[in-house]
Amino acid sequence: MSGGYMKFSNVQLQRLVELGLEEGLERDFDCGRQRDDSFRQLARGLEKNNKAALDRLQQGLRPDIKLLEEKLLHTLRAEGYAEVSTPILMSKGLLQKMGLTPEHPLWRQLFWVDKNKLLRPMLAPHLYHLLRHLQKLWDGSVMIFEVGPVFRKESKGQEHVEEFTMLNLVSLGCTNPDEQLRLMVDKLFGQFGKTYSLVCAPSEVYGETTDVVIRGLEVASAAVGPHALDANWEISGPWFGMGIGLERLAMAVGDYSNIRRVSRSLSYQNGARLNI
Numbered sequence: 058m059s060g061g062y063m064k065f066s067n068v069q070l071q072r073l074v075e076l077g078l079e080e081g082l083e084r085d086f087d088c089g090r091q092r093d094d095s096f097r098q099l100a101r102g103l104e105k106n107n108k109a110a111l112d113r114l115q116q117g118l119r120p121d122i123k124l125l126e127e128k129l130l131h132t133l134r135a136e137g138y139a140e141v142s143t144p145i146l147m148s149k150g151l152l153q154k155m156g157l158t159p160e161h162p163l164w165r166q167l168f169w170v171d172k173n174k175l176l177r178p179m180l181a182p183h184l185y186h187l188l189r190h191l192q193k194l195w196d197g198s199v200m201i202f203e204v205g206p207v208f209r210k211e212s213k214g215q216e217h218v219e220e221f222t223m224l225n226l227v228s229l230g231c232t233n234p235d236e237q238l239r240l241m242v243d244k245l246f247g248q249f250g251k252t253y254s255l256v257c258a259p260s261e262v263y264g265e266t267t268d269v270v271i272r273g274l275e276v277a278s279a280a281v282g283p284h285a286l287d288a289n290w291e292i293s294g295p296w297f298g299m300g301i302g303l304e305r306l307a308m309a310v311g312d313y314s315n316i317r318r319v320s321r322s323l324s325y326q327n328g329a330r331l332n333i
């Protein structure tokens with residue numbers, strides 16, 4: 058048989074993608090019956106996987122993305138980082154200290170709550186603010202992290218959502234920030250069984266960042282200082298910091314191509330579609 062004249066219908070494709078099929082969508086069939094049989098078989102297998110992911114929640118296990126977060130937090134604590142917690146609402150004044158002005162591309166991505174308040178688009182301004190106080194109180198060396206929601210208006214597809222979870226760590230007063238950053242990257246990302254690489258990238262805020270990339274996907278951005286912005290926050294000394302997108306990491310670890318599966322959602326929980 059020559060075959061190859063029939064493909065999955067659009068409705069079938071949509072359903073398979075919804076159920077989480079990542080590869081093998083481009084198939085050729087000899088006839089409609091063969092195609093529909095193949096669709097039903099594939100869909101059943103995927104439904105089973107989705108149900109299993111929801112069963113794990115029902116059994117009291119935490120969602121996979123929370124397990125990743127726990128691993129990262131455990132590593133950070135073992136390295137001596139202290140956990141901090143800052144407001145989700147941010148004052149407009151802090152944007153300016155971060156070098157963000159209305160001309161800046163990120164400005165168009167801000168969710169304003171009122172004239173002077175917005176939902177934080179990043180954790181760095183609040184962490185910078187804490188560093189100033191803690192540097193005085195903790196004799197110069199400060200290692201802190203925060204994990205929590207951040208918000209950016211986005212129009213891009215599969216790798217961006219408008220609310221996501223940032224884990225931001227910073228180590229101020231270290232001796233060799235470049236080297237220590239690389240060590241920290243290995244400690245944090247070496248535990249997921251995925252190959253990662255470091256890539257230099259231009260940054261709208263820091264000028265340049267070092268990105269952690271897994272299979273072409275940026276999962277984290279890191280920067281080192283002293284940096285020109287430090288003076289605005291009255292801190293001094295060498296530092297390195299890194300912002301990890303937890304949904305991006307969950308995508309990379311779970312081999313997902315759609316970030317919505319692992320984001321805060323009413324359609325998915327624990328990577329599983331709810332209408333199965």
Ligand code: ATP
Binds near residue numbers: 300303
């Ligand atoms: P990108 O270039 O992919 O839009 P970015 O460089 O603007 O990301 P950063 O400001 O470096 O993002 O934020 C730190 C991390 O937060 C990124 O490395 C990424 O993992 C994650 N992240 C950024 N924007 C989003 C988003 N809209 N949805 C989910 N995760 C995001």
Ligand code: MG
Binds near residue numbers: 266268275277278
């Ligand atoms: Mg980045």
